[in-house]
Amino acid sequence: MNTIKIKITSSTNLFLKELSKKQSLKEWTIVVAESQTAGRGQRGNCWESEPTKNIICSILLYPNFLSIQQQFLLSEVVVIGIKDVLDTYVQKGIAIKWPNDVFFEKRKLAGILIENELIGQKISCSIIGIGLNVNQQVFKSEAPNPVSLKQIIGIEMNTNILLEQIVSQIQYWYKKLKSGQRKLISQVYHDxxxxxxGFHFYKDKNEIFQARIRMVTEEGLLCLMTKSKEERYYSFKEISLL
Structure with a gap:
């Protein structure tokens, strides 16, 4: 594992992407920043992080054994790995909010942003951006319901040790993905x-309705079952949980 530590950058994903164009980088090269000025979540959502308080990093992988249609499996591997580590510190309440956020109860603790490059129908390169709220106590942006690990357990965490644990657990699940244990990964993700x-209120472009999660497809679509037993499929940003 090659770790590159920097003070500040606009985006660790962008930094790692530009660096990979200039030189050959090994898989599991990781860029870790103390601060970033233009952190992004899914679909361009901003990510607030107080300097030195949290984990802001990007990981380089070469998952050329995955097709375009299987790219969501990589997202599952990463978010499961993060949740596994957080579960060792928090007794209960940690869950994965579809598609790839980590929540504590109703508050967002971590998020990931994966950017893939393709050759033909295969993924040639993936840059995995991770933002995890660790020691931050005050959140000033308009991001909904953020929470940090310190706010949950009341203890200042060593971000370097925590990151090592997270990377190790992602590697554990990545090996399972490479060995073909895709059904296991998807089942753990769903669980x-x-x-x-149970049933919860959702809102799509047409209406507010009650439904329960039936499954998440291999492509990452959320399948909801309404009370009238109608199956509805949604991609990210097409549906919101109320």
Whole structure:
């Protein structure tokens, strides 16, 4: 594992992407920043992080054994790995909010942003951005319901040790992915989903309705079952949980 530590950057994903164009980098090269000025979440959402307080990093992988249609499996591997580590510090309440956020109860603790490059129908390169709120106490942006690990357990955490644990656990699940254990990964992901039990209120472009999570497809679509037993499929940003 090659770790590159920097003070500040606009985006660790962008930094790692530009660096990979200039030189050959080994898989599991990691860029870790104390601060970033233009952190992004899914679909361009901003990511607030107080300097030196949290984990802001990007990981380089070459998952050329995955097709375009299987790219969501990589997202599952990463978010499961993060949740596994957080579960060792928090007794209960950690869950995965589809598609790839980590929540504590109703508050966002971590998020990931994966950017893939393709050759033909295969993924040639993936840059995995991770933002995890660790020691931050005050959040000033308009991001909804953020929470940090310190706010949950009341203890200042060593971000370097925590990152090592997270990378190790992602590597554990990545090896399972490479060995073909895709059904296991998807099952663990599903079992870890936020609000997976019972019916909840959702809103799409047409209406507010009650439904329960039936499954998440291999392509990452959320399948909801309404009370009238109608199956509805959604991609990210097409549906919101109320």
């Amino acid at each position: 870890s989903l936020y609000c997976k039990e």
